[in-house]
Amino acid sequence: xxxxxxxxxxxxxxxxxxxxxxxxxxxxxxxxxxxxxxxxxxxxxxxxxxxxxxxxxxxxxxxxxxxxxxxxxxxxxxxxxxxxxxxxxxxxxxxxxxxxxxxxxxxxxxxxxxxxxx
Amino acid sequence: xxxxxxxxxxxxxxxxxxxxxxxxxxxxxxxxxxxxxxxxxxxxxxxxxxxxxxxxxxxxxxxxxxxxxxxxxxxxxxxxxxxxxxxxxxxxxxxxxxxxxxxxxxxxxxxxxxxxxxxxxxxxxxxxxxxxxxxxxxxxxxxxxxxxxxxxxxxxxxxxxxxxxxxxxxxxxxxxxxxxxxxxxxxxxxxxxxxxxxxxxxxxxxxxxxxxxxxxxxxxxxxxxxxxxxxxxxxxxxxxxxxxxxxxxxxxxxxxxxxxxxxxxxxxxxxxxxxxxxxxxx
Numbered sequence: 001x002x003x004x005x006x007x008x009x010x011x012x013x014x015x016x017x018x019x020x021x022x023x024x025x026x027x028x029x030x031x032x033x034x035x036x037x038x039x040x041x042x043x044x045x046x047x048x049x050x051x052x053x054x055x056x057x058x059x060x061x062x063x064x065x066x067x068x069x070x071x072x073x074x075x076x077x078x079x080x081x082x083x084x085x086x087x088x089x090x091x092x093x094x095x096x097x098x099x100x101x102x103x104x105x106x107x108x109x110x111x112x113x114x115x116x117x118x
Numbered sequence: 119x120x121x122x123x124x125x126x127x128x129x130x131x132x133x134x135x136x137x138x139x140x141x142x143x144x145x146x147x148x149x150x151x152x153x154x155x156x157x158x159x160x161x162x163x164x165x166x167x168x169x170x171x172x173x174x175x176x177x178x179x180x181x182x183x184x185x186x187x188x189x190x191x192x193x194x195x196x197x198x199x200x201x202x203x204x205x206x207x208x209x210x211x212x213x214x215x216x217x218x219x220x221x222x223x224x225x226x227x228x229x230x231x232x233x234x235x236x237x238x239x240x241x242x243x244x245x246x247x248x249x250x251x252x253x254x255x256x257x258x259x260x261x262x263x264x265x266x267x268x269x270x271x272x273x274x275x276x277x278x279x280x281x282x283x284x285x286x287x288x289x290x291x292x293x294x295x296x297x298x299x300x301x302x303x304x305x306x307x308x309x310x311x312x313x314x315x316x317x318x319x320x321x322x323x324x325x326x327x328x329x330x331x332x333x334x335x336x337x338x339x340x341x342x343x344x345x346x347x348x349x350x351x352x353x354x355x356x357x358x359x360x361x362x363x364x365x366x367x368x369x370x371x372x373x374x375x376x377x378x379x380x381x382x383x384x385x386x387x388x389x390x391x392x393x394x395x396x397x398x399x400x
Contacts, residue, residue, distance in 0.1 A: 011319065011348075011351060011352050012318070012319060013317040013318030013319030013320075014314070014316075014317050014319050014351065014356055015316060015317050015356075016275050016348075016351070016356075017273065017274055017275060018274070018275040018276070019274075019275075022185050022274050026185060029184075029185055030184065030185070030186075032180075032205075033180055033184045033185075035205040036180075036181060036202060036203075036204060036205045037205075038203070041205065070316075071317070071318070074316055074317065079180075079185075079273060079274070080315045080316035080356075080357075081179040081180040081273055082180045083316075084179070084180075084205075084206065084315075085180065085204065085205030085206060087206070088204075088205050088206025088207065089205070089206075093133075093387070094133075094315055094387055094388045095387070095388065097315065097320070098315065098320040098321045098388055101316070101317060101318055101320045102318055102320055102321060103318075109321055112321055113321055113323065113384070113385040113388060114384065114385060116323040116324075116325060116384055116385070116390075117323070117325060117383070117384025117385060117390070
């Protein structure tokens with residue numbers, strides 16, 4: 001019997017946060033983890049790019065942070081649980097983040113959620 | 119001897135944590151009405167059985183654990199547990215009492231049983247733990263119950279399989295019921311049901327699969343332990359894999375249980391919410 005790894009099961013639009021992603025996104029996720037503390041959120045807001053450099057983010061990751069682009073952050077190794085702390089700084093809800101990733105308006109995204117209960 | 123009186127499961131969505139302090143107003147709000155209406159029967163059961171201890175099986179979402187050290191199974195052994203704002207502002211609520219003596223009994227029994235868990239004498243608990251406690255003990259009335267957090271990794275794959283989590287639950291059940299003190303223990307399994315926060319598939323919900331799980335977990339939980347994690351992600355969404363926490367809860371209970379109450383509602387935030395109250399057969 002062959003062992004199916006997470007990369008073998010391709011679910012469209014789904015990114016398994018596995019060892020490969022965890023290595024790629026380590027610095028980015030570490031920065032987002034630091035946002036658990038208010039003083040770090042304040043420091044980030046004072047000079048976002050300096051804070052990103054302090055954590056050693058790549059150019060790709062820094063650009064995605066600048067653009068608040070959640071999909072690009074995921075492609076760059078971000079894990080949604082840590083990214084949620086980044087999104088929280090800008091008071092983005094999970095519906096805002098869902099709408100952004102699916103290319104819908106927030107209203108359309110909310111309607112889509114509700115319709116799945118019918 | 120200690121006795122497992124039953125199990126409670128509920129979704130633990132952060133938005134609920136923000137809504138709970140305003141429940142009195144929100145019971146008439148069109149968005150929240152149906153959600154909150156499901157909880158009084160569960161609270162009535164908690165009031166009736168008056169558990170001494172709650173073992174809370176949940177997942178940390180990046181408050182206590184980071185990727186530097188990511189335990190698959192971790193258990194609290196502290197006298198007190200606190201929460202924090204998690205970076206996006208969930209209310210901080212009064213601390214939860216621990217029961218270090220029972221924690222260490224469970225730890226010793228689990229390792230004896232070949233579950234090599236991580237032990238934590240300091241542990242912040244996040245919304246996966248606090249939201250269910252606030253729902254079942256409204257107005258933060260959990261002061262009379264001691265808690266034991268059991269954290270299962272759902273952040274970084276590979277996650278433990280549904281079968282492994284069910285077996286962990288069974289081992290926790292054996293541990294509790296070999297504890298010499300006369301205690302009533304309730305076990306919570308939190309999270310789920312279907313939802314996905316990340317990727318272009320964000321917003322995915324699978325009502326048919328959820329209702330099947332809500333039904334089968336009562337009398338045929340073994341059938342649900344046959345899923346692999348990738349299959350669970352396919353059917354329930356990336357974060358719907360939290361169903362492993364429900365299966366761990368079910369493992370703690372006896373084979374025969376009585377369903378006291380259940381509810382299902384789409385959607386709060388991005389999540390199909392599920393609620394289940396099971397009583398252990400005597």
